[in-house]
Amino acid sequence: MNVQEALEKLKKAGYKYTGKRKTLLELFATEKRYMSAKEILASMKGSYPGISFDTVYRNLSLFEELNIVEVTELEGEKRFRFNCSFTHHHHHVICMECGKTKQISVCPMDWMTENVKNDDFTVTGHKFEIYGCCADCQASL
Structure with a gap:
């Protein structure tokens, strides 16, 4: 998955393009690791000082629903990363x-x-x- 593919998925599903969503997707493209919602919120605060945890989590839930991100649980906390673009089972x-x-x-x-x-x-x-x-x-x- 990359930013452009994710934006296309959002568009096809009828969701609006927003700067916050693009920034969040760019973060996933840059990090290439599982991140907690807290880490994501902290990273986005620089660009969006008023961003709330609810906004981040709502978008993460949407991205999960659309198979843009995959989720795991590490140390009792959900972590997110871009969904693999591999077409084979792994x-x-x-x-x-x-x-x-x-x-x-x-x-x-x-x-x-x-x-x-x-x-x-x-x-x-x-x-x-x-x-x-x-x-x-x-x-x-």
Whole structure:
């Protein structure tokens, strides 16, 4: 996902272009990591001193609904990042220090599908994330 693709999704869904939305999308394009709503609010305060947490969270919820951002929960707090533009199924490793992510193509559901018979349960989706500490953060510890 990039800023232009996200703006097109908003437009197609009937939502207005606003400077705040564009700034928020540009933040996602620049950061390339999971960010909390608090971090996003703090980052946007410079350009929009009167911006409220409600405005940020409302836009994040809209972006999630339109699949512009993906969401995870780290340390009990929702974190957001641009939705991957990869068209193939994948998962992520996530640094717990800085929030950076890296794509992994291995999926444990492949093994489950091949090795575990469960006729009384239909899987409709799954999420698999591996948490740790990236090399840059390890070097600074």
